[in-house]
Amino acid sequence: MTAALELRNVSKQFGSVIAITDATIEVAAGNVTCVLGDNGAGKSTLIKILSGVHKPTSGEFLMDGQPVDFSSPREAIGKGIATVYQDLATIPLMSVWRNFFLGNEITIGWGPFRMLNVKKMKAQSKQQLLEMGIDLRDTEQPIGTLSGGERQAVAIARAVYFGAKVLILDEPTSALGVRQSGIVLKYVLAAKEKGVAVVFITHNPHHAFLVGDRFYLLNRGKMTNDFLRKNVKLDELTVAMAGGAELEALTHEIQQVKKS
């Protein structure tokens, strides 16, 4: 089966700074592919390459086996790659239904008299959110009145509804509490069940392990590990992510400090 999205030996340099070297990723439809990495590992650069913000310096970018070359995020969106950014997914003061249809508004009428089909958008957003398991009594309420997890969930539901084939989630749980994270992870699985190829970028191995089918580890711009779910345990994932040896050295150092 060809992967929905694939990077082959991709590198990205910004002037003299090498952000990513030789990264290879395969993202399959109906799977959750996790990219784990600590701060500065190159996660943001990777997201920006996948979502069409940056072009790779070298390497191949394939969608459904075909090479693609995005010059803007809009092009990537047009091809069905939707990105949900951590804080920049929704507009707090706007109502839920306005947020849901932002940029994809349903209109009726003709020419200059074309206007929003408010009734339809309210009903459809309510319906779609209900299908993802979010029950809102009133889609007229500002989205800022929802919790952080619910807002992320609405953004995910929106991307799925508008036909995203690949859904990139940028640290969707990093600012959330335990329960809120649970809500978001539930919708990640809901999106997966709908056949979407989900790319879940995080620095939290616990969250990744709950939903992931495949795990890529990114460290200082390089892909260090590639695990399939059946071959890996949570402990291994955590240790590998923290850089194994580095973590041991750190433990040793802390013990030295405690002794003195």
Added chain:
Amino acid sequence: MSSAVKDERVQKTSFITNLLRRPEFGALMGALAIFVLFSSVDTTGNFGLPGGIAGWTDIAAPIGIVAVFVALLMIGGEFDLSTGIMVGTTGLLTGLLVTELGLDIWSSIVIVLIFAAGVGLLNGWLVVTTGLPSFIVTLATFFVLRGLNLAVTKGFTGTVRVGDTDKAANYEQAAALLASKVEIFDASFQISIVWWILFTLLATWILTRTKFGNWIFASGGDANAARNAGVPVIKTKITLFVMSAVAAGFVGIMLVLRLKGMQAGQGVGIEFFYIIAAAVGGTLLTGGKGSAIGAALGAAIMGMAYIGIPYALWDSDLTFTFLGLILFTAVLINSFVGKRAMKGRKK
């Protein structure tokens, strides 16, 4: 997955809460309060009657026409301080086209509106390309035009006034449409009131019922999130600058037709009237929230103060002081009520 669980902590939003959430609610209450206040202190017994209403709506209409579009711009997250001077510039330009070039009034009006759109385009373009705050860019435009108004007027006429605009061909037609009076109940109402209502309805429709309106809220609410959702933020903002400049141009033309001439100093300072009307009307200064009806009500409040103060035999030198207090009180109440209605909101 569709086993949605109802959250028992979410109360049903009441009719009152929904009402309080509306940005124009505060302005409506304010307008009613100001009306009651001036009706009760009125010494002429005329304030609430057609004659009085014709008086204060005459003041409010030209403020309101520009204020509703300034409100749209502010909801979109930008300011325009050059709208006041644009009223003067466009009035003077109309006068000069008619008297110096001998153009008829209709072609002058078309040229002036295109000129206004051009200035708005320039404002918007400069703001989005330089990334400077629109407060600074349009303040610069304001001063550039202020100087030009004086210099160009003096250069052509040798005085600080352009006159005789009523001698233009077709002047009567244009004046009938834009600067006439209508007699109702023995009081003469300005036709500008009709335009004020029409533009308020138009702006409200644009804001709440069109795709572009959705983009205005989004651009002002969070430009980055809007861009991520595919909203053309730059195009939206530039269009808003054009709209506010054209609205100011429209009022400039109405004024020059009515006064049959224009002073070179006209319009300085009234940009703040528009911003006050928008702010009193519930428009958030940081963008993302507001209403055109609110701004129109804000303009009505200012009109009532202008007429109500002399009717009450108060010292009319204190009109500005009164407006300042209204602005502060209104925005304070708006933000308090808004916070209560948004209760539970995290940010």
